[in-house]
Amino acid sequence: MRKEKLAVALLTVSALALGLVGFGTAASAEALPTDLNIMLETPVESLDPQIATDGTSFEVIADFTDGLMQMDADGQAVEALAETYDISEDGLTYTFHLRDASWSNGDPVTAADFVFAWQRAVDPDVASEYSYMLSDIGQVVNAAEIIAGEKDKSELGVTAVDDKTLEVKLNVPVSYFLSLMYFPTFYPVNQAFYESVGDTFGTSPDTILSNGAFIMDSYEPATTAFHLTKNDSYWDADRVQLSGLNYQVIQDSQQALMSYQAGTLDTTLVNGEQVDQVKEDPEFQTIGAGYLWYVSPNMAGVPELANVNIRLAMSQAINRVSITEDVLKDGSIPTYTAVPLQFSAGPDGSDFSADQEKYTDVCADNAENAATLWAAGLEELGISELSLDMVVDADDAPQKVAQVLKEQWETTLPGLTVNIVVEPKKQRVEDMQNGDFQLGLTRWGPDYADPMTYLGMWITDNNNNYGLWSNADYDAIIAECTTGDLCTDPEGRWARMYDAEKIVMDEAVIYPLYTQANAEMMSSKVTGVEFHPVALNRVYKNAVKAE
Amino acid sequence: MDKTAVSAETYVPVDSDFRLKNNADEIALDANFAAQGFWRDVFIRYVRKTSAVIGFFLIVIIGIMAIIGPGMNEYTYSGQELSQKNLAPRIPGIEKTGIFDGSETMSTTTGSKKVNHYEENGLDDVYYWFGSDMFGRDIWTRTWEGARVSLIIAIAAAVIDMLIGMSYGLISGYYGGKTDIIMQRCLEVANGIPRLVVVTLLLLVLQPGMVTIVIALMLTEWIGMSRIARAEMLKLKEQEFVLASRTLGAGSFFIIFKEILPNIIGPIITQVMFSIPTAIFTEAFLSFVGLGIPVPQCSLGSLISEGFNSFTTHPYQIIPPIVVMALLMLSFNLVADGLREALDPKMKEM
């Protein structure tokens, strides 16, 4: 009898014993009451500034790393590690003068750290996904050639004149170049440290070097909880009032809200369903997230969608107000322009897309007009029925929006049938890039605070021009604004970009839906958290938490 | 030598040489133990078990509701009415008693409050028996539509996996030796690969939909069936009736499917009954991972995972699909238990 018991115990309890191995390995950083407890929806993908691509990773990297510039509360670029900077008259040379700052191992931050990091960003061996920030967008000399493998990375147009002086050369003047400097791809990396840790760079507290407001003291790749402590040797340490940051990844929004109510979190995201529960709470707020959600029709692959009346009809048949107010409920704003709201300020400081009624004749919630255009389109095509597939991500929000779109289209446009095809995001992107789709529900987040981050997508043969739309006039305007004469004329460039946007809207190249916002709870004890739609979504170093 | 003479001319019997023996009164019929067929026996044993009968009727009722339920009111399963979203259950007649009157208690972060969206929005003549979901779709209609989809998927998957698993197991067990070893190694490989990987892959490669889900379920469920079939085969194949059949020149396939199969149909049917709830459950899991039936179609699983998102806000949305699912699982389990006991004479005395 004892033997059988032993046998059963072996099976079931050995697992238990096995499980106990490995416990206690995790660093147990004690959370202090003045630590800010932050909820994340997704785990960090990478803490290597040149490898990271997602908002979560960027946010965390910026907690412990400073770049040349940083964002102020309004999202304007202000000096960080650069104490001062000079711009040459032709706008092609930027000279940054670094302040005295040090890495958490005691090494000073030098111009060479930036040169090393930027060369990594364009190094084909590193294969940074954001290398185009230096080439197409930043227009740093030789970046494009190095990425293509035509030149050596040492030829990149960035040089360390001395320890404290960094000189950058550009191909053409780039009006928003300073605002790129707070983007993590441009953050410095200490070469000696990087080479000492090799491939494990950025995977544990021991392999992460900080020069920023906080120091990482517990972290594992793709972990669900990690902690940072205030960096006392930070150059701006006097302004940092939090004792640390305590991150918790919670993928289930109901658990997150309960944890917030229980006091284990100081801030959390809430989803649309929960807004009803919290909308009367003074701690509830909605924050613009910058993402534009839109439907991309495949104009090259589906002959019916090549018809402009069909496209205009579909765009106008959408009731965007209903989508944001009845379904999403998270503060997202209905959008009737190709460039979303609230992320790009022009030469006079105004929002590029502040006027949402600019294209009312071609893009509005106008079911009546849609039906007329639809009838005209069907007649031109000589058909009476049309069935289209729409690919959407397997996430919660896109599926909800897709179901409403289907219903709105099918009730407003007689003869139209829309089938929703749900796919994991990776596959949806692959299908759209291969042109293997009919309609696609997708989103795009701004990489830098300029409308070109959107308008640049629809030039001929761009990778993200999923509908394979091509318009010579449009291409010419974009070229003029990026590398042509208008580079040095901010007002003229601004006006010209509206001309480009009008072409996109007139031809209904995309059906814009809404500018995404996040519904959040923020404890009343906490003030000073800065939110931005571009690059760094949340910045904590100026936050204060009352005890 | 008369005798030799008679035997020499061969006598051919004719019909008139025979007559029927009127023995109707003579044959002693066993009056105590009526002679009856195996299946009649099974039936009697089955109906004697109350829980099994209850299970059977529950399945029939849910089946009927799955057919007629969606047509019982004016709503369709996909029709949205965003102005009537998230309404609590309200049933004409019963509403006067205070339950199912369309009011719900919302627990908000600033305290809980009782609301009745019907009255607030002036929807006097509007009734959602099970409430409406976040798109203003009728949960009653969607629950029964979901039950229909789940039942079709589960039964199709169970029957197909029975056919495949059974044949595989029977053949592997019957031939034995090298065939068996190779077939069992293949099975081990198939079983060793995590189902999630296989199922996800399949759902990505094929167009999402009911057929794909059935194939996905079938691919992962046949293994259990084949194990049972093989075990039964190993038990039976050395028995005399098989030997007899083989001596009489029967081919292998005849023996497997005509001689042995009828003898093991009991455990197989029981296994099918058990695999139906498993299939319903697996489909629910796929829905949660986002690989279930494509929206706006629904299954019980997808309804549960939709309702899950408003579990703490509007709990009434998850209750109908969960209850129907639990009842379905319960009744299939009861029927399976009943069948197993009815089919297995060893257990009939219990």
Add this chain to the structure above:
Amino acid sequence: MKKYVAKRILTAAFTLLVILLVLFILMQLMPGSPFNDEKLNDSQRAMLYAKYGLDQPIYIQFFRYVGNMLHGDLGVSYKISRNTPISQLIQTRLPISLFIGGFAVSIGAVAGLILGLIAALKHDTIWDSIATVISVIGVSVPSYVFALALSYTLGFRLQWFPMLYTVQKSMGSSVLPSISLSMFTMASIARFTRTEMIEVLGSDYMLLAESKGISGFSLIFRHALRNALIPIITVLAPLVVDLMTGSLVVEKIFAIPGVGSLLVNAIQSNDYNVVISLSFIYSALYIIIMLVVDILYGIIDPRIRLAKKGD
């Protein structure tokens, strides 16, 4: 016996190799790629493929992978945590999953045995029905619904257990996830225990034991349960593996850094090495446990034991 064990281990190793090959082929069939972020262009993608050797023919990739694996190198993650070695990625996650899975199996097995015993001993009474209903609810309510309900009541309202998993309080915060996970095991074990016990209780040797005057506790635990255990272990063994690796839903809800959610993320983001490594670990666990069960049979099987004892 030794020869048998050796042969079994050899075939298991071969099976694992075949599984690895099949996994490789499946990865090739998988649509999408780890490097198809909207922001990447074609030449960058080609570069990434070349960097990780994904542009090589599949058989070269396969042999290279097997070679690396023999050195304990499982490759690096492409997407979930870029360039992180897989061994580093799973070294802290696997023990957590194994622990919670083991915990869940223990709870489920004990509760299931008790329920099954009650149902069998009080066969066809109200107790039987109650036990059946409890165990059927266990299989018919998805574990994520259980998880959230438990978290809401025991975690949020009553505050008995933490709502989220934390490494600092790994014991206390494993309770809720383990209970939610154990439901399915409990139900299956209860069902099988009931069936097996009914069969055993009706057998001749039980009648004999009873007529010998053995009764009550001893009769049930010494004689009946022992014989019922064999088929129960057969059911339990694969459940152990499933629970240890397939708890992704519960992991998501309780924010557990385990391997289940990692596998799903990896599949959906085409992180080939992670999928292959985790699947392979799963298969290896599965095959090893099956092997152990086979050998355990020899220990538990009463015929073998009785023969030894000369009873």
